[in-house]
Amino acid sequence: MSKTFNVAILGASGYTGAELVRLIATHPSIRIAALTADRKAGQSMGEVFPHLRHLDLPRLTAIDAVDFAGIDLAFCALPHATSQEVIAKLPRDLKVVDLSADFRIRDPEVYAKWYGHEHLALDLQAEAVYGLTEFYRDEIKSARLVAGTGCNAATGIYAILPLLRAGVIDPEMILIDLATGVSGAGRSPKEGSLHSEVSEGYHAYNVAKHRHLAEFDQEFTKAAGRPVEVTFTPHLLPQNRGILATVYVRGEPEAVHKALAETYAGEPFMVVLPLGEAPATRHVRGSNFVHLGVVPDRRPGWVMVFSTLDNLTKGSSGQALQNANLMLGLPETAGLMAAPLFP
Incomplete structure (x- = not known):
């Protein structure tokens, strides 16, 4: 036993x-x-x-x-x-x-x-x-x-770190637009977390000063072997759980998708969706899974990378x-x- x-x-x-x-x-x-x-x-x-x-x-x-x-x-x-x-x-x-x-x-x-x-x-x-x-x-x-x-840092890092390691994106052009559920603020009573303050609304918070920027800088700089700073804007979702990051990068969609698929091949909790498909928070709720998607932008050379996970799990x-x-x-x-x- x-x-x-x-x-x-x-x-x-x-x-x-x-x-x-x-x-x-x-x-x-x-x-x-x-x-x-x-x-x-x-x-x-x-x-x-x-x-x-x-x-x-x-x-x-x-x-x-x-x-x-x-x-x-x-x-x-x-x-x-x-x-x-x-x-x-x-x-x-x-x-x-x-x-x-x-x-x-x-x-x-x-x-x-x-x-x-x-x-x-x-x-x-x-x-x-x-x-x-x-x-x-x-x-x-x-x-x-x-x-x-x-939790926000992990969501963004899962999407970007393999791409920097593989050298398939421009380190100077990384924009992270992220939305997270209210439980990320913890259980202690806060005015900004009240149902009447959060429901039926959507807003950015800690713009250009969120502390998870320090984790992005640390991990991306290490992966790229050179200083990397990203633009990161978090938003508060009127839901309890879940994070969805939309990342805008310069690169080729097929190369970006291949880098993610090869990095996470065999990883039990990492799911890379078919090229052109975007994930949703409701498909990972309450689980230890991460869903990643790659969608070509209409402008050549731009790619959207999506990453979603449950912030509490x-x-x-x-x-x-x-x-x-x-x-x-x-x-x-x-x-x-x-x-x-x-x-």
């Missing part, structure tokens, strides 16, 4: 924490041994998330009350700027997958520029592996700390579980092959 690994979810009362619980509930080799949520300590997970009432789960506790002896891996689903201090106090032999932004940026100066404060765990930042599984699989397998990507918690599987020596797809929800 295969070994069962014990995990803790720190920050289980947020959307990503609940999504981790939902996914791990059917995992054949992982058991949830501890759940934390400081403000809701003492409550059951079913009280906080009634859709999880059927599960036999530990009660929520404060992080300080968790006995990490016997815990093999911790998922850290805490707010940005909180994770780095918490993770610095965890046992050094504990494997950690962080879902926040705290360890995504390799350069401490770049992190301070985009997040407005100095990093408080520089030694950990130096060892963290960027959690884009399909491109850092080997490093993730041997990592102690994996930094989950931004492949964009965050599903990606985290995929990486945890690798870190624990388990099949990468374990607990993640459920089909998307439809309709």
Whole structure:
């Protein structure tokens, strides 16, 4: 019989924490041994998330009350700027997958520029592996700390990184027009996330200053071997889940499509649609799948590349579980092959 690994979810009362619980509930080799949520300590997970009432789960506790002896891996689903201090106090032999932004940026100066404060765990930042599984699989397998990507960043990177590596697009002409669901803003009450503020509307936000630009710069510059800066405009969709990126690039459609198809051949969660077909968020909802499409523009030399994923699953918690599987020596797809929800 295969070994069962014990995990803790720190920050289980947020959307990503609940999504981790939902996914791990059917995992054949992982058991949830501890759940934390400081403000809701003492409550059951079913009280906080009634859709999880059927599960036999530990009660929520404060992080300080968790006995990490016997815990093999911790998922850290805490707010940005909180994770780095918490993770610095965890046992050094504990494997950690962080879902926040705290360890995504390799350069401490770049992190301070985009997040407005100095990093408080520089030694950990130096060892963290960027959690884009399909491109850092080997490093993730041997990592102690994996930094989950931004959901918007992952959506854009999946579409563009293979094209820069293959040299089939102009690095100076990359425009990303992206729309994301409201759950990406988290569960904490915010005026801008109220139903009456979001429904029946569509608007751009954080124009020219979204923090995921730092991830684009980091990953695209590395792939191209030269500085690459993109134009990125995120928009808020009046729906709960899902991200769709429309990327405009200079290149030839057949070469762009071939680069994506060859890069993702054999990847269990990556689906490249036939040339000329565009994806939809509803076809990946609640799943760990990414759908990519390539459509020729009417102007010769321009191509539209589409990328869609579920921000809470492949964009965050599903990606985290995929990486945890690798870190624990388990099949990468374990607990993640459920089909998307439809309709």
